[in-house]
Amino acid sequence: MSLRSPLGKVLGAGSAKEGTGHWWSQRMTALALLPLTTWFVVALLGLDSLDYEIVRAFIGAPLNTVLIILLLISLLYHSSLGLQVVVEDYVHAHGLKVAALILINFVHIALAVGAICSVVIIAVGMQS
Amino acid sequence: MAETNRPLSPHLDIYRWQISNTLSILHRMTGVFMSIGGAFLVGWLVAAASGPEAYAAVLGFMCSPIGLLLLAGWSFCFFYHFCNGIRHLAWDAGYGFDRDLARRTGWIVVIATSALTLVFWMMAWASFGGGA
Numbered sequence: 554m555s556l557r558s559p560l561g562k563v564l565g566a567g568s569a570k571e572g573t574g575h576w577w578s579q580r581m582t583a584l585a586l587l588p589l590t591t592w593f594v595v596a597l598l599g600l601d602s603l604d605y606e607i608v609r610a611f612i613g614a615p616l617n618t619v620l621i622i623l624l625l626i627s628l629l630y631h632s633s634l635g636l637q638v639v640v641e642d643y644v645h646a647h648g649l650k651v652a653a654l655i656l657i658n659f660v661h662i663a664l665a666v667g668a669i670c671s672v673v674i675i676a677v678g679m680q681s
Numbered sequence: 682m683a684e685t686n687r688p689l690s691p692h693l694d695i696y697r698w699q700i701s702n703t704l705s706i707l708h709r710m711t712g713v714f715m716s717i718g719g720a721f722l723v724g725w726l727v728a729a730a731s732g733p734e735a736y737a738a739v740l741g742f743m744c745s746p747i748g749l750l751l752l753a754g755w756s757f758c759f760f761y762h763f764c765n766g767i768r769h770l771a772w773d774a775g776y777g778f779d780r781d782l783a784r785r786t787g788w789i790v791v792i793a794t795s796a797l798t799l800v801f802w803m804m805a806w807a808s809f810g811g812g813a
Contacts, residue, residue, distance in 0.1 A: 580773055583766055590763065598804050605736045608729050625723075632716040639713060660720075668723040671730035 575634055582631035589624040612672055613679030625668045633661035700787040708765045711758035718755040753802070760797040764790040 561567060596617070600607055611617055636657045644650040696702070721743075728739040742748045768786050771777045777786055 580770065583770060587763070587767070590759070594759075594801070598801075598808055600808065603740060603809060605729070605733050605740075608736070612726070612729060621726075628719060628722075632712075632719050635709075635712045636716055639709065664720060664723045668726050671723075671726045674730045675726075 575637070579631065579634045579638075582627045582634070585623070585627040586631060589620065589627055592620060593624055609675050609679065613676045615676070618672055618676040621672050622669055625665060625672070629661045629665045629668075633657055700784050704765055704787050704790065708762060708769070711762040715755060715758050715762060718751070718758070721751070756801055757794065757798045760801070761790070761794040764793045764797070 555562075557567065596611070597603075600611060612621060637654055640650060640653045640657065644653055725739055725743070728735040743752060768777065768790055771786075777783055
């Protein structure tokens with residue numbers, strides 16, 4: 554239910570942008586990150602060592618693979634949203650602001666794809 | 682909107698640092714610092730997928746003095762952002778706004794962060810301290 558009056562709509566009054574989706578996604582990823590990061594920290598501490606073979610076995614175990622991917626998506630999206638807000642708060646030069654926001658998005662997408670591909674490659678490798 | 686050079690009211694130079702504003706900016710700063718850490722986390726995963734030499738290089742760096750310093754920093758940031766994040770989520774749900782309560786939960790966050798960071802490093806030392 555929109556709180557805008559019909560006249561306001563017609564005049565195009567009010568903000569040109571909207572941030573509620575962003576706000577909600579930030580809270581949702583935060584909620585998801587609570588159990589996911591807890592699991593990750595506890596699981597890592599439970600490893601015998603951080604050697605190559607042990608870490609790969611950890612990442613490649615099916616349940617771990619799924620949880621790590623969920624963690625990566627939540628974490629990188631949460632990070633991207635957070636950094637966007639920082640840029641919006643402190644960068645006022647319009648061109649620089651837009652460039653920074655694009656860069657933040659691109660870098661996070663690249664990191665997410667790179668990380669998820671790596672995890673899948675390890676997991677598939679473990680099956681052979 | 683065009684850039685202007687109008688004078689601003691004083692802010693950082695006149696307002697006293699209190700638990701409220703200090704924890705607020707610390708939440709932002711720890712978040713930003715961990716965003717950088719996120720890139721290193723991804724680098725560690727990519728190295729694990731790339732082979733033993735790549736992985737050894739990354740692990741070697743993370744176990745070096747500067748690597749350990751970064752990890753110590755990120756662990757503090759993580760526990761702080763986690764605990765204060767819960768405080769934020771409580772506010773989003775409508776709880777905890779009373780001024781004295783907010784100050785008290787703020788101090789609880791500071792104490793919990795310190796305790797968790799300490800316990801984490803004690804456990805990490807116990808698990809991996811012999812020599813990663």
